Amino acid sequence: MSTKPHHALLSLFLLLLSLSTPLPSSAEIKSLRIESDSRPMIQFEKFGFTIKGHVLISVSRVSWKSPKNHVTDLSQMGFFLLSEEQLMQVMIEMEQTDRFCVLSSQYIKYLFSFNDLGPEFNYNHSYPVSVPDEYSLVFANCNPNVEVSMNVHTEMYNLEGETKDYLPAGQTQLPKLYFIFFLSYVAFMGVWIYVCMKNKVSVHRIHLVMGALIAVKALNLVCAAEDKYYVKRTGTPHGWDIVFYAFQFLRGIMLFTVIVLIGTGWSFLKPFLQEREKKVLMIVIPLQVIANIASVVTGETGPFIKDWATWNQVFLLIDIACCCAIIFPIVWSIRTLREASKTDGKAARNLAKLTLFRQFYMVVVGYLYFTRIVVFALKTITAYKYKWVSTAAEEAASLAFYMFVFYMFRPVERNQYFVLDDDEEEAAAQAILQDAEFEL
Template identity: 65%
Template sequence: MGKTRFLFPVLLLLLISPSTAEIKTLTITSDNRPMILLEKFGFTRTGHVSISVSAVSVVGGTSSQADPSRLGFFLLSEESLLQVLIEMQQNPSFCVLDSHYTTHLFNFRELSPPPSASFNRTFPLTLPNEYSLFFANCAPDTAVSMSLRTELYNLNPSDSSRDYLSAGQTHLPTLFSLFSLLYFLFLALWLRLCLLNRRSLHRIHLLMAALLLMKALNLLSAAEDNHFVKTTGTPHGWDVLFYIFQFLRVVLLFTVIVLVGTGWSFLKPFLQDREKKVLIIVIPLQVLANLASVVIGETGPFIKDWVTWNQVFLLVDIICCCAIIFPIVWSIRSLRETSKTDGKAARNLAKLTLFRQFYIVVIGYLYFTRIVVFALKTIAAYKYRWVSNLAEETANLAFYIIMFYMFRPVERNEYFALDDDEEEAAEIALRDEDFEL
C-alpha cells in the first residue's frame, strides 16, 4: 500500500518538476521514501550522468541487514513512466530496480566497504531523451542517509565542453538576453515619451517606467543565471539577483494593473478602501509566492515537501490573478453609474470603453501566461521546451506594449478629448446600452 499511495506524488513531481539542472550537492537524512526524484534533464547523444555518494548508512529493516541490491539509482523516461506505475500497482511488492523499463545505474552493493561506504562514477547515455534521476529504496522499513553530488550534462559537439542546461533549455541565455535588450529599448522610448509630454505626465507613468526597468533587469539576471549554469553548473550568485528582481517585477506588475485598472492618477488621486485592501492582500501573497519560488529553485524536487510548495505557489498565484480583476470590474461599474448623472456622457463612455478593453486584455494575458504556457511546457517535446519560454515572454511584451500604449502620457488622449457632437452621440449610445441591458 505504501508504494501505491506514492504513485500520484511521483506522477505529479514528473509533471511539474523543472528541466533545468545544475551541479547539485544534497544531504539525505533518515529518508524512508520508496522513490526520491532527484533531477529531471533532457539528454542528447552525448549526455552524461555523474553520481558521487558518500557517508551512506541504512538503518531499520525486517532483517539484521538490508539487502544492498534493493537500494540504488536509476533513470526513467516519461514514456516508460506509465509502464512502471502499472507494474507497481499490479504488484505492490515489486521493486522498480527490477523493471526493464528503467535505466539502471548502480545499487548499494557496488559501494566501497564501510566505514567510507562511497561511490563515484560517470555514466554515458547514447539514447537521447528526457530522463528523471531517481533513488529507489525497496528494502522494507529502512531509512537511508547519505551525502550526494549529481552532475547531469551534455557535451557540445564542437569542443566537447560541458553544457549543464537541459537540451530543451540550452538556448535560454540567448533568448533572455534578447528580450532584456528589447525591454531596455522599450524603457528608453517610454522615458523619451514622458519627457516630451511633461504636462500630461502622471505618477503612474513613473511607476510604469520602474516596472519596465525591473522587467529588463529580471531578464538580464535570468540570462546570466542560465549562462553560468550552462557553462559551469552553478549560477555564481546570479540566482539571488534573479529572485530579487523577479519579486520586485511581480509586485510592481500587479500594483500597476490595480492602479491603472482603478483609474488612479488618471481619473482620481486616491484609492478607495476596498482597492487598498486588494493591494494589501496581493503584495503579501506575492511575498509568500516568491519565498516558495526560492525554496523550489534552490532545493529541488528531492525534499519531502516539494510538491506542497509547488501547490502553495500555484494557489497563491491564482488568488493574486483573481484579486487584481476586481478593481477593474469596480471601476467599470462606477463609470457606468456616473455616466448617467454627471452630464459628461461622452467622456465617461470613453473611459468605460477604455477600461473594458483593458479588462479584456488583462484576462487574455492572465489566461495565456497561466494556462496556455503551462500547456506548452507539458506537451512540447523536451528539445523544444524553450518554445514555452518564448511564448511567455512574447505574451509579456505584447501585454506591456498594449497597456503602455493605452495609458501613455499624451496631451490629447483619444479617450478624453471629445467635442460636442461626440457628447451627443455618446448620450444616445448610453441610452441604447441601458435599454439593451
C-alpha cells in the same frame, strides 16, 4: 510483511512523476544531504539529454536504519534513470508483479545499488546516456520503513564537442533568448522615456511607476540570461540566481501593483485610492511576497525535499489568488463609470473611459489566461528538445501585454479617450443608454 502499502506509495510517486512539471533548477551540479528518509522513491531532477549526455553521481556517508527484526536488502536500494515514455510500462509491470522493486524493471536505466558501495560506504561513477530523451534521476528504496541518510552529488550535462553544456537540451537556447528580450525592453524603455519627455504636462505618477516596472523587468531578464549562461558553462549560477530572484520579486510585486493602480484610475482619474482599493493592495502585495518565497524554494531545491510539492502548490494557489484579486479594481471602475455616465452629464467622456477600461479588462484577463494556462499547456505537451518555446511564448506575450497597456495609458496631451468635443455628448449618452450590461 505485506507490500501493498509500499506499492500504493510507489504508484502515487510514479503518477506524480508523470504529471509534475518541476520548475527549471538553478544549477545542474548539485550537492545535497538526504537525512533519515524512508520514502520509497526520491526524484532528484529532470534533465534533457542529447546523444552525448552524461550523468555523474557521487554518494558518501551512506547509512540506513532498519526496523527491528528486519533484514535490509542492499540490492533493493539504488539509483536509476527513467524517461516518461517508459513510465507507463513500469506501472503496468508493477501491477503484474508480486513484491515488485522498480530497480529490477527492464524499462529503467539502472545505475547502481548500495551493493556497489565501497568499503567507506561511498560511490562515484559517471554514466553515458546513449539514448537521447528527458530522464528523471531517481533513488529507489524498496525496503519498507528503512530510513536512509547520505550525501549526494550529481552532475548532468551534454557534450558539445569537448565542451560541457549543463543546461538540458531544450533549454540551452535560454541565455540568448533572455538577452534578446532584455534588449527589447531596453528599447521599449527608451521609447517610454521619449514619450514622457515629449508630453511632460500629461505625465502622472502612474507613468513613473510604469517606467520603473519596465526597468525592473529588463534587469530581471538580463539576470536570467547571466544565470542561465553561467549554468550552461559551469553548472552553477555564480550568484546570479540571487540577483535574479531579487528582481523577480520586485517585478512580480510591481506588475500586480501597476495593474491594480491602473484599474483604479489612480493619479490620472483620481488622486487617491479608496479604502477597498487599498485593501486589495494590502492583500496582493503580501501574497506576492509568499509566492516569491515559494518560487525560490521550488526553484532552488527540487522534488527531493519532502515538502517540495507543498511549496509548488502554495505558489500556484497564491498566484491564482493574486490574478483574481487584481480583476476587482477594474470591475469596480467599469461599474463606477457606467453609473456616473447616467448622472454627471459627461456621457461622451465617460463612454470613452468605459471603453478604455473594458479593453484593459479583456487584455488583463487574456494575458493572465495565456501566461498561466496556455504556457503551462505548452510546457506539458512540447517535446523536451523544444522547452524553450514555452519560455519564448511567455516572454513574447508579456512584452505584447506591456506594450499594449502602456500605449493605452500613455501620457498624451489630447488623449482620444479623455478629450472629446461637446458635440459628441448627445450621441454618447444615447450609446450608454443602449449599452448592454458588460459581462464580467
